[in-house]
Amino acid sequence: MDYECIESVLRSCRADYAEFRSERRRVTRIVYLGRRLETVDTTLDEGGIVRVLVRNGGWGISTFNSLDNLEHRFDQAYQSARLVQAEPISLAPVAFAHDEIRATLGTDFRHVPLVRKKELIEGYNDILLSFGRIVDTQAVYMDEFVTVTYMNSEGAFIIEERPMVTVYLAATAREGSNVQRAADGVSVPAGYERVLGLEEMARKVAQRAVDLLAAETVVGGV
Numbered sequence: 001m002d003y004e005c006i007e008s009v010l011r012s013c014r015a016d017y018a019e020f021r022s023e024r025r026r027v028t029r030i031v032y033l034g035r036r037l038e039t040v041d042t043t044l045d046e047g048g049i050v051r052v053l054v055r056n057g058g059w060g061i062s063t064f065n066s067l068d069n070l071e072h073r074f075d076q077a078y079q080s081a082r083l084v085q086a087e088p089i090s091l092a093p094v095a096f097a098h099d100e101i102r103a104t105l106g107t108d109f110r111h112v113p114l115v116r117k118k119e120l121i122e123g124y125n126d127i128l129l130s131f132g133r134i135v136d137t138q139a140v141y142m143d144e145f146v147t148v149t150y151m152n153s154e155g156a157f158i159i160e161e162r163p164m165v166t167v168y169l170a171a172t173a174r175e176g177s178n179v180q181r182a183a184d185g186v187s188v189p190a191g192y193e194r195v196l197g198l199e200e201m202a203r204k205v206a207q208r209a210v211d212l213l214a215a216e217t218v219v220g221g222v
Helices: 003-012 070-083 114-129 199-212
Strands: 017-033 036-053 059-064 098-101 134-152 157-175 178-188
Touching: 003 017, 003 070, 003 134, 017 070, 017 114, 036 070, 036 114, 059 070, 114 134, 114 157, 114 199, 134 199, 157 199, 178 199
Parallel strands: 098 157
Antiparallel strands: 017 036, 017 134, 036 059, 134 157, 157 178
């Protein structure tokens, strides 16, 4: 992202005040349903909003999903703000903020090959399927890295990175008409290393589903 370009557009905006907020999201998702590999995808989305204030008009906004032609988005917001009939607006004076909240990851999952992520969740799924009477499973790996950027015409500049890595495991056991399900997972704002070594969790999920087949039936009422 060209922050200098965005800053230049903010300074050149004809409004009395202008601000820019964007969110860039990269998501990888791998899903096993039983022995079938159901989903393998990586998506990258970007979008945001610009908002401006005309003191003798009002607020105007414009949304975007690309940084191309950002000047036009600010102009759209400006023209909308001019059309608003409102009392004059004054903003309280505040010191501008400048902060960069960067993610600290042990192993950055963005740099881990997709095939390794697939092998990881496939291994957990195989553990679930290895238990007798397990008839269905769901094994999900997902990582997400979100970068939020905020800037305004008064000099504020804030970047925040929000990572999240997730493994979710579920197993369904059946004995005749008795069907039981158990699940567990890990979802943390951390690096790839936090979803390694979950073999014991997978075994416990499968065993719990099987054990529930022998659980006593709860009798309703008293």
